[in-house]
Amino acid sequence: MPVRVRFAPSPTGFLHIGGVRTALFNWLFARNADGEFLLRIENTDRGREVEQSVEQIQRSLSWLGLDWDGEVAFQLDRLERHQEAARALVGEGKAYEDEGAIRFRMPDEGTTSWDDVIKGRIEFPNEKLEDVVLLRSDGRPTYNFASPLDDAEDAITHVIRGDDHVSNTPKQIRILEALGAPLPAYAHVPIVLGTDGRRLSKRHGAVSVEEFRAEGYLPEALMNYLALLGWSYDDRTELFPRDELVRVFTLDRVGAAPATFDYSKLEHLNGVYLRALPPEDYAHRLFAYLRETGFEGDEETVRAAAPLVQEKIARLGEFPSFAGFLFEPVAPDPVLLDGSAPVLAEARETLAGVDPFTAEQIEAELRSLAERLELKPRQAFQPIRLAVTGSTISPGLFESIELLGRDETLARLSAASGPGSPPDAS
RNA sequence: GGCGCAUUCGUCUAGGGGCCUAGGACGCCGCCCUCUCACGGCGGUAACACGGGUUCGAAUCCCGUAUGCGCCUCCA
Numbered sequence: 001m002p003v004r005v006r007f008a009p010s011p012t013g014f015l016h017i018g019g020v021r022t023a024l025f026n027w028l029f030a031r032n033a034d035g036e037f038l039l040r041i042e043n044t045d046r047g048r049e050v051e052q053s054v055e056q057i058q059r060s061l062s063w064l065g066l067d068w069d070g071e072v073a074f075q076l077d078r079l080e081r082h083q084e085a086a087r088a089l090v091g092e093g094k095a096y097e098d099e100g101a102i103r104f105r106m107p108d109e110g111t112t113s114w115d116d117v118i119k120g121r122i123e124f125p126n127e128k129l130e131d132v133v134l135l136r137s138d139g140r141p142t143y144n145f146a147s148p149l150d151d152a153e154d155a156i157t158h159v160i161r162g163d164d165h166v167s168n169t170p171k172q173i174r175i176l177e178a179l180g181a182p183l184p185a186y187a188h189v190p191i192v193l194g195t196d197g198r199r200l201s202k203r204h205g206a207v208s209v210e211e212f213r214a215e216g217y218l219p220e221a222l223m224n225y226l227a228l229l230g231w232s233y234d235d236r237t238e239l240f241p242r243d244e245l246v247r248v249f250t251l252d253r254v255g256a257a258p259a260t261f262d263y264s265k266l267e268h269l270n271g272v273y274l275r276a277l278p279p280e281d282y283a284h285r286l287f288a289y290l291r292e293t294g295f296e297g298d299e300e301t302v303r304a305a306a307p308l309v310q311e312k313i314a315r316l317g318e319f320p321s322f323a324g325f326l327f328e329p330v331a332p333d334p335v336l337l338d339g340s341a342p343v344l345a346e347a348r349e350t351l352a353g354v355d356p357f358t359a360e361q362i363e364a365e366l367r368s369l370a371e372r373l374e375l376k377p378r379q380a381f382q383p384i385r386l387a388v389t390g391s392t393i394s395p396g397l398f399e400s401i402e403l404l405g406r407d408e409t410l411a412r413l414s415a416a417s418g419p420g421s422p423p424d425a426s
Numbered sequence: 427g428g429c430g431c432a433u434u435c436g437u438c439u440a441g442g443g444g445c446c447u448a449g450g451a452c453g454c455c456g457c458c459c460u461c462u463c464a465c466g467g468c469g470g471u472a473a474c475a476c477g478g479g480u481u482c483g484a485a486u487c488c489c490g491u492a493u494g495c496g497c498c499u500c501c502a
Binding site for chain 2: 007008010012043044045047048089098099100101102103116119122124125128130132133134135136137138140142143144147162163164165166167168170188190191193195197198199222225228229230231232233234235236237238242255256257259260261262264265266268269271274275303309311312313314322323355363366367376377378379380382383386389391392394395396397398
């Protein structure tokens with residue numbers, strides 16, 4: 001029997017990073033087995049439905065490269081079949097009417113159990129299973145009825161979902177049995193916690209895929225990180241390109257304990273992916289990202305600056321604060337510039353005569369200038385960096401100067417060394 | 427409260443009776459490289475929740491306790 005899994009979010013908001021990980025595990029499992037990955041929207045609670053969320057969910061999955069098979073399904077579209085099934089159960093005495101709603105008759109004795117692919121054997125005493133509502137009085141099915149029914153109809157072989165569904169599972173198993181439907185395998189993946197040890201929520205900084213995207217994370221890095229949250233291949237391998245992940249992923253290596261989301265590790269991994277990009281790709285993706293976020297620098301300069309920042313930043317979103325000086329005027333802190341006027345004036349003079357105006361030539365001449373002035377390289381270069389880039393942190397100084405161009409560089413040096421700059425120039 | 431699940435460095439994890447004086451990664455600290463920041467290199471800090479068993483031997487098996495999380499909705 002071919003593997004068939006589904007990701008079944010409710011359209012109650014954006015795709016949360018914990019949900020994405022569940023989707024990822026489903027997708028990896030399906031692709032690894034050459035099976036199918038379906039997307040089903042569980043919208044039986046119309047009241048909580050959030051507009052645009054279905055589009056957003058699809059956009060987030062697509063961005064991450066989690067492609068689904070077939071059309072997106074909507075639970076409510078199968079309303080008739082749900083009602084039919086409920087009526088049949090009532091007819092067989094397995095369910096009964098209760099003030100307009102239909103309830104399922106759960107067994108009172110014995111236990112219901114299954115071998116969870118991730119958590120092992122789980123057993124529930126039947127006396128704890130209440131008679132769940134199948135159909136609300138308005139005729140709409142509830143989640144615990146619609147979900148297993150749809151799974152059966154879609155021939156889902158493995159239900160891979162968050163472990164907050166563990167206690168629903170025995171109920172769904174009983175319903176499926178009453179329906180005479182085959183049981184899928186269940187794999188309950190632990191939830192993702194925020195840094196405060198609580199379930200990840202909006203309190204924890206970025207949690208939606210869109211936010212990570214906006215901050216300049218690469219989808220492949222996020223995927224790699226998410227895969228490592230609760231799953232591991234061995235005791236040392238951490239870098240998994242997408243295809244490799246698909247090849248080696250197995251459910252039995254998913255851990256049973258909840259994991260805490262670690263932003264700094266994600267950032268580290270993102271930096272690794274960013275640095276590994278071929279320079280052309282890097283420039284291209286950097287520019288595409290900046291455009292998306294509304295940054296208005298010209299493409300030529302962005303592309304030229306790309307190699308200067310590739311080794312330096314871990315998120316594309318750091319670009320503006322790091323290389324923004326190439327696109328807009330700077331305002332260096334006069335206090336930090338105090339006493340630097342002489343060096344800056346000398347540098348200005350030197351740079352006025354550098355020819356050709358290349359990083360290599362600029363470096364050579366500024367170094368000899370430092371020597372002449374008997375200054376250590378950093379003593380000479382730091383004020384220049386400040387004057388030219390407006391910050392004590394910047395890409396390589398000489399490359400930056402070359403890119404900025406001679407005129408602008410000289411102007412900035414003048415401005416920083418000119419009268420009125422140092423408060424106590426007299 | 428009931429039921430369920432979980433519990434190895436701060437975090438993600440390796441580990442499935444002797445290979446563990448517990449390995450890797452992120453973070454953190456120090457040193458080196460160095461025009462700043464990063465990268466890179468080297469070194470360091472740091473964990474088997476607790477208590478009982480089982481066994482010649484337990485991080486690994488069993489029981490209990492504690493703690494955390496989840497569910498207990500005509501939510502999903």
